[in-house]
Every structure is written in C-alpha cells, then in structure tokens.
Amino acid sequence: MAGMQNIREGLTGNLTKIIVIAIVITFVGSIGWAGFFSQGNANVIATIGSKQITNADLNFEAASQQFLLNQRFPDQQIEDEVLMEISIESLIRKFGILDFIENNGLYLADSFVFKELAKDEQFQENGRFSKQSFDAFARSNGFIPQDYLNRVKQDLVLDFWKQSLLKSSFLSEGEVQESLVLAEQERDITFMKLPVNSFSKEVETSEDTLLDFYNDNINDYVKEMKTRVNYLTLSVEDFKSIVEISDTDVADEYQSYIDEFDTTERKSVSHIMLNIDADRTSQEATKILENTKSRLSEGEDFSALVTEISDDEGTKDSGGSLGVTDGTLLPSEFEEALSDMSEGEIYGPIELNSSVHLIKLTKKEIPEPRSIESMQAQIKENLINETALANYGNLLDSASDMVFTMGSLDDIAKELNIKSIDSGLFSLNEASEDLNSAPILDIIFDTNVSNDLIELIETSNETAIIFERTDFQDESFIDFSSIKGQVSEDYKLMVTKRMTSEFADQTLADLREGQDFRSLAANTDFKLETYKGLKRDSSLLTSEAIANIFNLPRSKAGKVYGSSVSRNGDYLVYRLDSVNNQDTEMDPESKKGFFDYLSDQRVLAEYSELLFAVQENSKVTKSY
Template sequence: MLQKVRESMKGTFVATIVFLFFIVPLILTGVDGGSFLGSAVGTDAASVEGKAISNAELRRAIYMRKQRLLDQQGVDPNAEYLKDENLRGPVLESLTRRAALIVSAEKGGMGVSEQALDQQIRERPEFQLDGKFDAQTYRRLLSNLAFTPASYKAALSEDIILGQHAQAIELSTFSTEEELNDLVSLIHQKRSFFTIKVPKTLVEKDVKVSDDEINTYYEENKNTFVEDESLSVSYVELSAANIAQTIDIDPQAVKQQYEAELADFKKTQQYEIAHILLEEKDGQQALVDEVSQKIKDGDDFAELVSKYSDDSGSKDSGGNLGVMIADTFPEAFENAVYSLEEGQVSAPVVTEAGTHFIKVIAKKVTEPPTFDERKEAIADAMKLAEAEEIYAQNLDRLGELTFSAADLADAAKELNLEVKTTEPFSRNRGTDIAINSNVRDAAYSEEVLSNGYNSSVLEISNTASVVLRKAVHKPERIKGLDEVKEVVTQNLTNKKIDEALSEISSNLKDKLVAGESAEQLAKADEYEYKAFDKSERSSSEAGFQAVNKAFSMSLAEGSASYDHVVDRDGGHIVLGLTEIIPGHRSDMKDQQFQGLTAQLNGQNANFETSSYESQVVAEADIDIH
C-alpha cells in the first residue's frame, strides 16, 4: 500500500508513462486513438475540487491499465477483471486521487515554467527525427491519443509538480535516534529458552476412531467434501502446425531458397576495441610522438594505457571500450577501426575529445550459414507457409462438416483429423485447450452442455481452431462417505492426537510454573530436553516453529514464561522463555546500520506520504458523474 501511494505521488514524468504505455504500443500495433478513446465529447467522468476528469482521460487510463496487466506472464486476455467495466472503478479512483493531489499542490503555489516544459518536450526522443525535435511528429503522436499540445503540456506540468512534491516529502523525512535504537534493539534481540519435545508417537498408538465418530463427523462436515462441477469434451483441432508435419518439400526448392538467402546475405564485422586517449594540453604533439614511438617499438598496450591515457573510465581495464557499436563514435574514430586487423593499433586519430590510439582486440566477421545449417529451418518454413494456405482452405469446410452433425467423426475423417478428449475442467480453470477461456465458455454454453450440439469453430490461435462436443459432464456433488472415509478417519485421528498432546503439554506447563525443574521433568518421562542460550531470530538449531514461538512470547520481569507449539511432524514442544537480551548498535557493522537508517527513513517517508494523500483525498470535494 505504502509503495503504491509513493508511486502515485512520485511516479515518473508523464512523458515516460505516456510513451511506455500509450504511444509505443499504439505505434507498434497500429491502434489509433479511435480504437479506445472514443469521442471526447460528453459528460466528464468526475470532477475534483472543480478540476474535471474527462471520459477521454478515463478511457486512456483504462487502456493503459489493461496493457500493463496483459504484459504480465500468463494473463488470460479474456479474464473478467480485464473488462473495461470492471477496470473503470479502480482506475477512476486512481485518477481522482491523483487530481486531488495536483489541486492541493497547485494551491500550495507549486508550478512549472514554460521554459522547463518546452525543454522536456524537445528532449523526448519520441518527438525527434534524425536527432532533432520534429513538430510534425510531435503533433501526430499527440493526436493519436486525443491530446492537443496544450493538454499534453498541462498533463506534463501536473506530473512534474507531483514528482517535486513527493521528493520534497521524501527529503524532509528523518528518523530519530530513539526510533533507530528501538529498531536495532528489536532486530538484533536475542532470547534464551529451553524446549521439551513431546513426540506424536507417544499417544498415536492408543488413539482409536469409531464408526459412529466417523459418521457423525461426516454428517457435520458434508459441505467440506464437495466435488466441483466438471466437464470433459471431445474435440477436433485444425492447425497449420499439424498440417505442416504431413507436407513434403522438394529438396531442390529448399536449395533454391537457400541460394536466394545467400544472395541477400550481408557480411557484418564486429570489433572489440581499446584505446589510449590524450586530451589536448601543452606539449601535446611531443606526447603523441612519444606514444607513437613506444607503440612502434612494441611496448605493451595495456601498460601504455595505464601510463598515458586520460580516459578514466577505461584506464583501469587496459583501455577496453567493449564491442564498438556503429554510429556511437566519431566518424574518424570508426573509420580508423574499420581499417585495422585484429591486434593492430591505429596511427593517431584526432577527434573533439583529443588524440586516440586505437587497438582492435578482436575482430569477428559474420559468415553466412552453410546449406546444411539452414536446410531444415528453410524446409520447416516452407512447410508452414504451405500448411497455412491449406488451413485457410479447410477452415470453412470444418464449420460446414460439424454444423448440425451428430458427432465429430465425419469431419475428422474428411479433414484427416483426430478426435481427442480433454481432461475434466471447471468453468474457471482447465488444461490443454481448456486453458483458453473461450473454449471453456463454449463448452459450458447451453448449446454444447445442455443441448448436446457441436460448438461453432473456435479460434485458439492465428493458425489453430477447434470444434467441441460434450463428452462427460459431472454436476457439483457431495462425495459419499465411502469416498472420503480415509480422510475423515485421519482428521479425527489427528484431532485426538493433538488433544492428548495438548493435555500433556498443559500438565508440563503447570509443573514448570509450580517451580519444578524442566530438565528433571523431561528426564522422568524420557522427553527430549534442549536449552538455547542467547539464540538469534535467524537461528535454525531449535527449529522454525520453536524459534518463532520463543520470539513471540513476552517475559514477565524476574520470571520465566511458558507456552507450547506444534512441531512440523505433529508433536508438541513445550517452551520456557528465560531471558530477553536487547540488540545494540555494536551488534551491527557501520554499513548495516547505514542501510537500516535508510530503510527506516524510507518507511517514514511512505507513512508521511500516505498520511498526506489520505488527508488531501478525504478533504477534497470529489464528484463522480
């Protein structure tokens, strides 16, 4: 929550948000403003302190939220929560919250100069052509999102204001010495305690469960043994990938395609380079001559870099600049590299930075793949291309053959398909083709489920479609006792074991409170006793359950505290907490303490930001239309 609040205030500049989540997807996918913005005319979606939130702005924000969710792995694009009507509420709430913060900041006198806004816009690479701001590109991209230059400037100004305000809160936050000491005391606290382990095997051999107990438990807990509704379907799948496996390609055609690729292949050269940079200074030419002579004499290049180079960024790595990317270095520099072979060093090369001596550490020339390396991929591509044509031709035929048919057999026979059957799946979850929500919706439709008809042709990818028919439907039901008797018996057994162990543990705690020795009590009944002195939270010696319980207990002054916990194997552990030792700064390294201070400052800033936002939003006059 706190992180979300900070992000909502601090964010990034509108320009970054717009281009990452709006314009870039639009450019790449060809979506224009009309596909999701609709008309900007009409009633505003909301107003905050008189500041309007337009329907166009709301639709933009919904589109952005949807795209961000779709970018996450494994998201079903047809999921209910991705529908516009379900996104509208949370997105509008976010917009009104943002608007309230903007109004508050503006009332506080915050603003952005026209000069700063213009500079931001001119420097955006999306608005540039050949490295320079292009007004036509700027207006065209804004138009795609129903922005005018004026409305975009206003949005950019608002986001800069929010960023400045959030930064002001963050920079004004601090932590007191008392807060830091309390935190260190808690984090590095140590505890001394003992454990007495009462094993599960001590009582489980004596536990018996009767048939009457089983019947009673089942009747009282029937609703926990519900088997969800499930459905399996028979289906035929028409796919270009499957068709491709049946196609044979003429080897001569593969050879011809390879030769066409070879004719278009362009060799590229990759250079890993290093350099010595001599910046302009008095006596420059004498220094250039000195280095030139040492290179001619065969002196070690890395040693010359260490002694002479003025490039601090590469000096400690032998002058290494990595692999040269074309058009990132001055033209004279790159031309010199292209003239060198591996291991050679250039003559002096003058650029605005100074004089360079450039060495090619490694030179790699990309060669075209051989026919043997490419023939399989070419053949596969040719098969798939032909298969896609056959797929398109057979798609309509699949619909004709399955429409009103009594089964899927005839369609499968004519189109050389196999009738398959899915594993059972629910309305909301499935595997294989039933992972697709459109498939599940069709399977559970009245047409297929109730009437027993074949489904229409369902596209599950660009080159694959299926037709379904109900196979086995199982309505939701309560499982019979015979089906769950083993589970019921085990539940009752575990419950009786836990009750018996709890009684033993309680008796032990009573004796400990009365002053009896823990070690003697354990020894008398042959329980396992262990003592842990000044144990840390991260200690694994006592086991997670015991340590977690020990650090959650309180300790009365001058006396021990007792409790018990269930171990991971089902046994009980009786604990006695005997000492709490507060942590101290001396337990931490300086670097750790500095990191803890920064972390606490960040948390305080989050709390302050959250408090500020809550107050602003609570006091704002928000009107949802």
C-alpha cells in the same frame, strides 16, 4: 516551476525516462478500452478539493487499469462495472494527492514535460522532440493530445512527489546502529513441544460420530468436475515450414517495392514562432521576426534564437524542428515558400491565423531505394508469413464450414488431414496448454452443453482449436462408505488439534499464575528443552513463532511465557530466559545495504501514512 526544482535535484535523466516510458507503455497496451467512456472534458464525475475528475480522466484510467488487470489476470474477463469502480476509486486517490501537491505550490510546465518525452525515440524526429509525432501518437490511439499530455504530466508529478519523500527521509547513525543491534539480538528460551499426534490415542470414534462429522463437512468431500474432449489444433506456424518462396517471387516483390517507391524530395524544416494574442499584434510579431532574421544573417545560431525567442514550447529543445515534409504535410504557406528555397535558407516572416513564423530549410534529400541484396532475407520472410497467414485463413474458413456441416470431429480430422488429440479425463486445474483458454473451458465445463457439440475457437490471431466434448462428469459428493477411512483421519486430526490447543492454553494459564515450568512438564509426558542464541533469521521455527518470541518484553525475562504453532501443527509453549545483544560490526558495503533497506521501509511507511492522511482530509463530491 520553482517548487519542483528541489524535488528534481538528484534525479537522473534515466530515471525520468523510465517513468515516461512506463506511462507510454501503459497507454499503448490498454487502448482497446479507450472508447467505453465519452471523450472530452465535459461530464464531471467527481470533485476532490479544487480538482475535477472528468470522463476523459476516467477514460484514461480505465484503459490503464484494464492493461494492468490483463497483465495480472490474463485469463479472466473483468466486468465493465467492476473496472469502472476500480478506476473511479483510483482516480479519487490520485486526484486527492494532486490537489495536495498543487496546494503546496508544486507544478510542471509543458516545456519540462516535452523535454522528458523527448527521451523516448517514438516522439523524436532526427533525434529531436517532435510535437507532431506526439500529437499523432495520441490521436492514433483515440486520445485528445492535450488530455494525453495532462495525464503524462499528472503521472510525472506524482512520481516526482514520491521521489521527494525518498530524498527528504532521514535516518540518523544512532537509529541505524540501534536497528542493527535489534536485528542481531539473540534470545534464549526454554520450551515444551506438544506434538499433535500425542493426543490421538485419546480420541474415540464411532460410526455415528464419523457420519455426523462427514455431514457437517460435506463440502470437503467433493469429487471434482471432469471432462474429456477430442480436438484439433490449427496454426499459422504449421504452414510456415511448408511454404516455398522462389528467387522469382523475391524478385517480383522487390520490383513492386521499386515501382511504388516514393522518390519525392524530402525537406527537413525548422521554425521560430511568435503567437498573435492580446499581448502582441501581428505587426509587433512580424517586426520582432524581421529583427531576428537580421541577426541570423549576421551569423547568429538559429537553434540559440529558437530557445530565446520562439513561443513553440514543443520544438524549443529540438532547434525548432518541424520534422520532414514531402511537400504536403506543412501549412500551404510554408510549402509554397519551401518550393523555391535552397538548403540552409531562411524565409519569412510568414503569418498564419494566430502566429507568425520564420522557417529554415535545414536539409534536402531525395530518398533512394535499398538494394535487393540488402532486402532479400526480409522479403523472403515477409512472403513466407503472408503466404502462411493466407493459407491459414483459408483453412480456418473451411474448418468453420465443416463444424456446421459435418457430424463428428473425426470426419473433420480426415477431411483436413490433421490428427486429432484425445485429452483424457481432466479437471479444470488439469487443463493442458492447448485447452487452457477461458472461452474453451467455459464450454467444455458447462453442465448444459451436450457431448456431441463441435466448436471452433480462435485462441489467438494465429491459432485455433476445433473440439468436441466426448465425456463429462459433473461435480458430486463422495459417498461416505468409500472414504470412511479418510473421514476418520480428518476427524481425529480435528479433535487432536483442539485438544493440543486447549492443553497449551491451560499450560500458559498455569504458568502465568505462578506454577513452575519444570514441575508442570514433569507431570506430563512432555520434556523441557532449551534453545540458546535464537536469532530473527532462524529457520527452525516459523516466522510467527520468532516474531512472538522477540515481542516478549526483555524486562520480564525469566517469567514471561508464550505459545505458537509450528509448521506441522505441533504447539510450542516457551519461556523467555534471557536477551543478549551482540557487538556487531558491518563492513561498509553491508552497512550501506542495511541503511538502504531501513530507508526504503521508512519511506514506504511515511508514504502510506501521508496518502491515508490526504485521503482522510480530502473533500470528495461524487456526481455519479
């Protein structure tokens, strides 16, 4: 653990909490894919150095990748084979770094990970970390708790490693000042602008030339596939506004709540645990806890002794808290003892299969039901939602039957008393919000579907669409005669761009052979212009043109040339005339912002280089 200490220095608790929460959110959002691969630690799929990638690792990674891909491409279906390939490659990169980190003596203990997880409320009981809550969370989402813990630990290690790069990267004052001078540098240029349209008069066309161009570029002249549908929208929201809930309904629901309310006494329990293992017998553990019990009777703090003595790393930072029991949740040996204990009393030692415990009854409480006044609004809202959902479900069942028994969507609309909507002709990129769903678009743009087919698609848990395609126009090539004018314009543009490029290349070649810029311009219809004080943030030229100009060597100012294409397709041929460094002073706040930007860029570059180096030097053995 000592190896990670320097990395953690300077990190705030909030940052670490964000890391942990982000990991948890990824798993929560992606559990639907968890069952694709087998669970457990068997079946090694690859080995990277001393690290083995198992099916359990692949299961986690596939779930994470599925979630991230769904966030980025919500309307696309990712094939299982593609997802598996992405996940395996991601794991190879990750485990290469983990192997590198481990070989350099960096690791995290479980106790530290539990401390970080305790910052998330869903893993807390009474404000303290609950190992039971953590294990229950993992199991409820289809994961083995230890596998889940290992994945969280891996992600924390990787994030701490990235943070260590940030902390170790260093920029000197001289480097910052030099970068500032370069950022504020100005350059003077002389340039000649070559408008594309200035060559258009030289372009000659004929029917055969245009027809050949049309045939060579036939895929540019395609009429988009279009479709037209008649559809109905079904939604839970449509029912919510018409549901009526009476005071009697609310009272009946509240009475059900009272009738079912569990008034069983709740007991908050903490413990001190010692393991029975090769290093400690049950007698030795019992003797230690007997002594601990004596210390407690003399007034020592229970939580302090938990930290000092307990082997349960998961509850050390929560005063040994085991959470709350209703008499059924803890081992029977604990529950039997608790039944006769008073609040604050300590009992034990109690021996289980492989451990010995002292338990403390920290609090007793009998739950009391809330008043009807405090619950009325929530009860009414719940009843409205439940009734609307039930009515929607009934409508959905009826509509499904009608899709198979009725001959037209108009008949269904009349039966359901819902107004149908005519989409009008539209292309794939013009789909309305109602119809912009992959399952719907796949059907209505399918060339093999007949126009009289009626379908019902559930677009979410609370919405559905019934639709009938009424018209369909397949993709087709546009006839040459109808777009001859457009073809002519496209052909002229292509030729003029080529002529402009060739003229610019020839001009550059002549300049580099020693011809005079002004004399060359005088022999053409183009004039020379100057740009004084060009800066890197100028908006008058493209970023590519500015980058090219600032890459010209200052030592050759006055005799070095370049060319670039402007935003509208015109060409610029230019000469670097001079380079001017400005005496720049920044206020402290701006200078700090500039320093932070340079530091971030350096860290990113160093991280990328190190990641590449680790991957290049990792020995990877694939077993699939």
